[in-house]
Amino acid sequence: MNHAHSLLDQQLQQMLPGSYVRRQHLAACPELQLWLVAPECINRPFSAEEQQRIAAYPAYWAVCWPGGLAMARYILDHxxxxxxxxxxxLGCGSGLVAIAAARAGAKRVIACDLDQQALAACRANAELNQTRQNNNELEFCTNFHRTDGIDIVLAADLLYDHHNHTLLDEFMTISQQVWLSESRAADIQHPAFDHIGQHHYATEPDSGHPDPYATSLLYCSRPGAKQ
Incomplete structure (x- = not known):
């Protein structure tokens, strides 16, 4: 685990020199823990140069976005x-949702992300939460089009860019059961999806600033819906 810790520190420092990860239990999902950026590294003002580096080398895996927290909590409760x-x-980031699915008894869990650094974080976090104890070691991929035999697709906070909404039809070609959790997409207008709930979880770790995206909307595909 020390090796994983060191690797994640190196990756994070590409975005924010001098920063580091810390093993943290989640307020929204206290039964899980993740390697995330240490709160003291982000609970401060950033210089203009730091802001530029954060934009150039975003480490999405180093924090838990509200949509992922809401999705993971829902899975653990249901x-x-x-x-x-x-x-x-899809877009697994830190691996929180995938790990929650494994903990909830999924027979197979594939974590998919375009970012190899996110997959490295996901591997470290899966080991941290001992997903192997349930005989369902996580699998990893960068291209969801190459997956098959999928019963349910989970996607959290992927629709922050409106152009990503076109992915919804692609998700439906993988499985007719698709669940979405979005904190940055105010309203998803798609004939195959229904809004089924609203949840309030702030980004973790706490940056010390108000979180304008703390409310997440949960959607699921309609039974028998066609893409």
Missing amino acids: PQLVRNKAVLD
């Missing part, structure tokens, strides 16, 4: 959603 199913977590 394990029947994923139990004994093959699950694909």
Whole structure:
């Protein structure tokens, strides 16, 4: 684990020199813990140069966004959603949702992200939470089009860019059961999806500033919906 800790520190310092990760339990999901940026590294003003580096080398995996927290909490509270199913977590980031699915009893969990650094963080976090104890070691990929046999697709905070909404039809080609959790997309207008709930979890770790995106909306595909 020391090696994983060191590797994540190196990755994080590309974005924010001098920063480091710390093993942290989550307020929203206290049964899980993750390697995330240490709160003292972000609970301060950033210089103009630091802001530029953060924009150039964003380490999305180093924090838990509200959408992922809401999705993970929902899965842990409703394990029947994923139990004994093959699950694909798209844009996995830190791996929180994938790890929650494994903990809830999914028979297979694939964590997918375009960012190799995110997948490295996901591996470290999966080991930290001992997902192997459930006989469902996480799998990792960078291209969701190459997955098959998926029962349910989970995607949290992927629709922050309006152009990403076109991905919804692609998700439906992987599985007819798709769940979304969004804190940055105010309203998803798609004929195959229904809004089913609203949850309030702030980004973790706490940066010391108000979180304008703390409310997440949960959606699921309609039974029998066609893409």
